[in-house]
Amino acid sequence: MAEREGIVYRINGPVIEANQVTGIFMGDMVEVGEERLIGETIGLDGDTAIIQVYEDTSGLRPGIKVYGTGLPLAAELGPGLIANTYDGIQRPLRDIQDKVGNFITRGVRVPALDREKKWHFVPKVKVGDKVKANSVLGTVQETVLIEHRIIVPPDVEGEIVFIIGEGDYTVEEIIAKVKTATGERELQMFHRWPVRQKRSLLNRLNPSIPLVTGQRTLDFLFPIAKGGVAAIPGGFGTGKTVLQHSFAKWCDADIIVYIGCGERGNEMTQVLEEFPELVDPKSGRPLMERTVLIANTSNMPVTARESSIYTGITMGEYFRDMGYHVAIMADSTSRWAEALREISGRLEEMPAEEGFPAYLASRLAEFYERAGLFDAGDGKLTSVSIIGAVSPPGGDFSEPVTQHTRRFIRCFWGLDPELAGARHFPAINWIDSYSEYIEDLAPWWVENFGIQWTELRTRFTEILQIEQRLQQVVKLVGPDALPDSERLILEIARIIKIAFLQQNALSEDDAYCVTMKQIRMAQAILHFYDRAKAIIEKGAPIFTITGLSVVQDILRMKSRIPNDRIEEFDDLLATINEQMDELEERYK
Ligand SMILES: Nc1ncnc2c1ncn2[C@@H]1O[C@H](COP(=O)(O)OP(=O)(O)OP(=O)(O)O)[C@@H](O)[C@H]1O
Ligand SMILES: [Mg+2]
Structure with missing residues (x-):
């Protein structure tokens, strides 16, 4: 194998530069120094690479080596996601806490999915069956609420030549082999998927069913469809987080992915403490049994905040591919945009409005575009809905993040400081807010409620x-x-x-x-x-x-x-x- 290496010559916060680089490509994950800190190649020029590092870089010095992994930044997808809490690059926070205590020391390696835990696998295919992307190989009852369907990864198609019998297995055991056009592929209960690449192979449909939230102002006046996109812009303390939590608790999605990009550590602590206590109103089970949490606090490197959005949406798409309705909440996308701005500043890129990089709009578009209602075959529907909170400084909706977000979302739930001040909650301004799903959803009300x-x-x-x-x-x-x-x-x-x-x-x-x-x-x-x-x-x-x-x-x-x-x-x-x-x- 060709060597994949380089030598660090410049360190600028979470951004480092290496030269004499061989065998490292754009988007590759790299490991930095002997502590093997995790990074990602975000720029490449000749034999010079720009790398963003997802861990604290203080104390690193020029001269240390970077090692290429030959793989893009990817998420592990399989049993063990539900009820877990991850950071922006899918490090399992609780497992890390068990290993090293309250502070994540750098270079700690804990796999995203537990390698020892055994899951009870029930096969659903037999030798000779033809399978393709998203075919269900078997199931694992991951929590009382969620049956985890072990699906064929997007890039595999062929004939089953081996399928393991019903039993208890770890995620790493080979459970199936598929004869493909190019050879035999061994499949485990989990697979990796590059987080910055959308998984979509399904046919996109026009939204036609509401994501029912139980919040009157939303469901009745400004509804969001399953597969829809919504923004909650609101100044300081106007109720964005409470609304996002209400969503996570009550909306009728099967799976919730909650991405917390808190500016204050305590806001995320609140999520981490409060969520495990919540009970699903329909089943009486803990709500965590259908939830994945991604937590970023302000004391984690900004780079991890930048990637958390992609890690979250990739998990969402994975559960969608299983046939579930998924709702993704991001609180707040402004903190994510600020991470982009900080990294861009370190890269000395030409800033656009208010210091945000010129690609802010395209990044926002890429994120919201991954939502949608899809045809899962056999008349079944599956979806990813995205609800992003936006925190405009001073509550001024004319700032770039709110303005660009407006272009890509179809529900705008503007929070009003005057209403919040008068304790009218949710403080959704009924004059400025809108939903573009009204026409799409009208038939649902006739069919279901006459x-x-x-x-x-x-x-x-x-x-x-x-x-x-x-x-x-x-x-x-x-x-x-x-x-x-x-x-x-x-x-x-x-x-x-x-x-x-x-x-x-x-x-x-x-x-x-x-x-x-x-x-x-x-x-x-x-x-x-x-x-x-x-x-x-x-x-x-x-x-x-x-x-x-x-x-x-x-x-x-x-x-x-x-x-x-x-x-x-x-x-x-x-x-x-x-x-x-x-x-x-x-x-x-
Ligand atoms: N729907 C609601 N019902 C009752 N109280 C609410 C509601 N929404 C907001 N509040 C009140 O407003 C306070 C602030 O709400 P929240 O923390 O959600 O604001 P925020 O917009 O997320 O603030 P920040 O900008 O600091 O993140 C809450 O602690 C609560 O007292
Ligand atoms: Mg908040």
Whole structure:
């Protein structure tokens, strides 16, 4: 084998340069010095290589060697991913902690997937079967919630010439052999895949089913589709992380990949401590049984933060290829972009807006493009959805990361500091936010609930938009100058905001709202509005409406009527009708 080596001559933080390089190619993983620190070749010019190092480089000196591995930066994909916590280059943080304690010393090598653990493998193919990418060779019940399907890697196609019997095996044992056009391939329960390369071989479909989140403002007003892309931009403390956590807890994806690029260590600690305690509302099992965590804290090298996004999405694509619906959360993509900026600065590249490299936009595009709904064959669908938080400095959405992100996402959930300040949570601004999936998802509501959801939704957004205009007038001349029909709109908008849009992520009764309850709540509010409008037109003054006791019932319906007692909305409607009938009688 040709030697793959070079000599370090310059060290600049996490970026080092080596010359006299032989046998090392662009994108190759390298090992630096005798401690064998992990790095990646990100530039190559003649016999000079630029390498970003994923570990602390302090104390390294020129003259030490770099060793090429001949392999790109890759993730290990197989049983053991679920419930694990990794850093940006897929080092298992808990296993490392067990080995060396709380601080990751450099050069520590622990494989991403446990090499000793045995998994119970059940074969699903037999000798003579034809297999190709994503064919299921067998299954492993990885957690109570997740059956890990051992799939054929994307680059293998052929005939099974050996398949191991049912039994307990480590991830490294040969479980199958495939005769391919170029020879025989031995397959293990895991395989490696280069993180910067998308795995997609499947046919992309137009989004058509929602990723149900149980968050009313999202599901009802600004829904995301399975396979969709969304951004949550919001200034400091406006609720990005709480919203991402609500997603991870409640959304109806099969697998969650949570990438935490925290700026503060404690934010990630919170995730690491809180997630293992969470319980899946549907199964009652720990939520970690369907979750992979990727954790970066500010004390880890920025380079690991840069790669974490790719490691996360590669794992997501792997579970998608098994036929699952996957949701990926990245909190926050701004911290990732800042890592790009720092590395770019070290490389002395020509900066574009606000010091970010000119390729910021294309990197963001590459990331969000890996989402999608796909045809998994046999009429089955599979997807990767991406929800990225963005933290614009000073909450200014005109900065480059927010602006570029906007070009590649189709749901924009803008968090509003004024709403957060008024403790209206989630602080999603209903005027600036949007979803481009409305048309795609409308049929789902008809098929599953028999309702014209877009009509209900449009009535809500219209009321909220009219209210915004009327509030301008109120500011100038006060509410008394408005006719009662318009004051009614102000009242209905107030009800929509308090009763419907506000949803406390920490409350037991309201953190998750089933779709049917969302529908019944919206219908109750709109029914109240229709009846009140007719009565106002007959000359009743606005205070007769605002003074009705049923207004209080509507404001409290979210906590009074639980998800499993939806039929109680019938009583609420009856009360609305009773009180309205009585008023109508008076103003005949
Ligand atoms: N949906 C919600 N329900 C109830 N409280 C909320 C909700 N969202 C946010 N909050 C409150 O706002 C606080 C700040 O939220 P969060 O930490 O999510 O903000 P952030 O945007 O992630 O902040 P940072 O910019 O610091 O990362 C929370 O601690 C909580 O008190
Ligand atoms: Mg946060």
